[in-house]
Every structure is written in C-alpha cells, then in structure tokens.
Amino acid sequence: MENFFLAISLILVLLILFSLCRGIFGPTVFDRIIGVGFAGSKALSILVLVGFIYKRIDMFVDISLAYSFLFFISTLVFAKYFQKKGAT
Amino acid sequence: MSIAAVLFILGGTFFFATGVIGILRFPDFFSRMHATGKGDTLGIMLMLTGLSLYNLGSDFSLAGILVSIKLMLIGVFWLLANPTATHALMRAAFDSGLMPWTKDGRPVLEWPPK
Numbered sequence: 001m002e003n004f005f006l007a008i009s010l011i012l013v014l015l016i017l018f019s020l021c022r023g024i025f026g027p028t029v030f031d032r033i034i035g036v037g038f039a040g041s042k043a044l045s046i047l048v049l050v051g052f053i054y055k056r057i058d059m060f061v062d063i064s065l066a067y068s069f070l071f072f073i074s075t076l077v078f079a080k081y082f083q084k085k086g087a088t
Numbered sequence: 089m090s091i092a093a094v095l096f097i098l099g100g101t102f103f104f105a106t107g108v109i110g111i112l113r114f115p116d117f118f119s120r121m122h123a124t125g126k127g128d129t130l131g132i133m134l135m136l137t138g139l140s141l142y143n144l145g146s147d148f149s150l151a152g153i154l155v156s157i158k159l160m161l162i163g164v165f166w167l168l169a170n171p172t173a174t175h176a177l178m179r180a181a182f183d184s185g186l187m188p189w190t191k192d193g194r195p196v197l198e199w200p201p202k
Contacts, residue, residue: 001090001142004097008097011101012104018108018112019108019111021112022111022112022120028117028186030117030180030181030186031117031120033177034117034120034121037124037173038111038124038128041128041132041170042104044132044162045136048136048139048159048162049139052139052142052143057143057155058155061158061159062158064162065158065161065165068162068165069165072165072169072172072173075173075177076172076173079173079176079180080176080180082180083179083180083183083184084184
C-alpha cells in the first residue's frame with residue numbers, strides 16, 4: 001500500500017508543477033493567485049499521504065489541518081488586497 | 089475497505105487532473121476559476137474520504153478513529169472554505185474591471201451601468 005501512496009504523491013507533484021506554470025506565466029494577477037492556490041490544495045493532500053508513508057499520521061494530520069486554515073486565510077487576504085480599479 | 093479506499097483516492101486524483109487541464113487550457117480567468125473551484129473541492133473530499141477509510145481499516149482503535157474524524161474535519165472545512173474563497177476572488181476580479189471572455193470579443197454586459 002505504501003507504493004501506491006508513493007505513486008499518487010508523485011502524480012500530485014507533477015500536477016503541482018503544471019499548475020505552477022499558470023502561476024508563473026499567468027496574464028493577470030488573479031490567474032497567478034489561483035495557480036498558487038490550486039498548488040496549495042494538492043500540497044495538503046501530499047502532506048496526508050506522506051504521513052501514511054512514514055506511519056506518523058497522527059502528527060501529519062495536525063499539520064495538514066493548520067495548512068488548510070492558512071491557505072483559506074491567505075486567499076481571502078489576497079482577494080481583499082488586490083481589489084482595486086485597474087489592478088489587472 | 090482497502091479496495092474502496094483505493095477507488096476513492098483514484099477518483100480524487102482524476103478530479104485533480106481535470107482541474108489542472110482546465111487551468112491550463114481555458115481561455116480566461118473566470119472559466120479557469122470555474123474549473124478549479126469545482127474540481128478542487130470534489131477531489132479533496134474524495135481523497136480525504138478514501139484516506140480516512142484506509143486508516144479505519146488499518147488500525148481500529150480510539151486514536152485511529154480520532155485521526156479519521158480529523159481527516160473528515162479537514163474535508164468538511166474545505167467544503168465550506170473553498171467555495172467561499174472562490175467567490176471572494178471572483179468578486180474581487182469582477183470589481184477590478186476584468187470582463188468575461190466571449191468568442192467575438194464583445195462584452196457580455198455594460199459595466200458599470202449607466
């Protein structure tokens with residue numbers, strides 16, 4: 001089962017690289033925000049999978065919970081900060 | 089239990105992959121937001137459900153049940169938080185003057201209204 005979790009983690013790392021392409025080359029600033037945010041949600045899944053691989057899931061699930069709170073607050077702060085006329 | 093966990097995790101990976109294809113291929117910001125806001129929420133719900141099922145099947149003790157409840161708590165929080173973040177970001181983009189894409193380049197509505 002650990003090999004299956006490792007394969008899923010590698011697929012998710014590949015998807016993070018593709019979505020960071022949108023974060024780097026995005027035409028507007030909001031495209032960059034959703035590229036980075038989409039990478040963050042997959043990093044949350046990778047944290048839980050790494051916890052199952054290392055057999056320390058009781059520690060990694062707390063880290064993942066804190067990371068989900070942090071990502072939600074950061075997206076709201078970005079949306080508040082970049083909301084002005086002609087900011088694109 | 090393990091076969092159901094594998095099926096849920098593969099479903100979550102499939103929805104993540106469709107979200108990434110959408111974020112790379114769609115023409116403007118609003119349609120990209122449509123792809124990520126749905127595929128992300130469903131993908132993370134399926135993946136955390138599968139992982140908590142696997143954890144219940146591997147050790148069925150008090151600590152294992154608590155870890156499974158925490159995993160489902162992350163999923164429920166994400167189900168509430170990700171549409172809220174999508175809505176806030178889309179509202180910010182629309183208020184800062186970004187127009188939805190159309191095929192012939194005309195705007196879909198007059199904004200700001202006269």
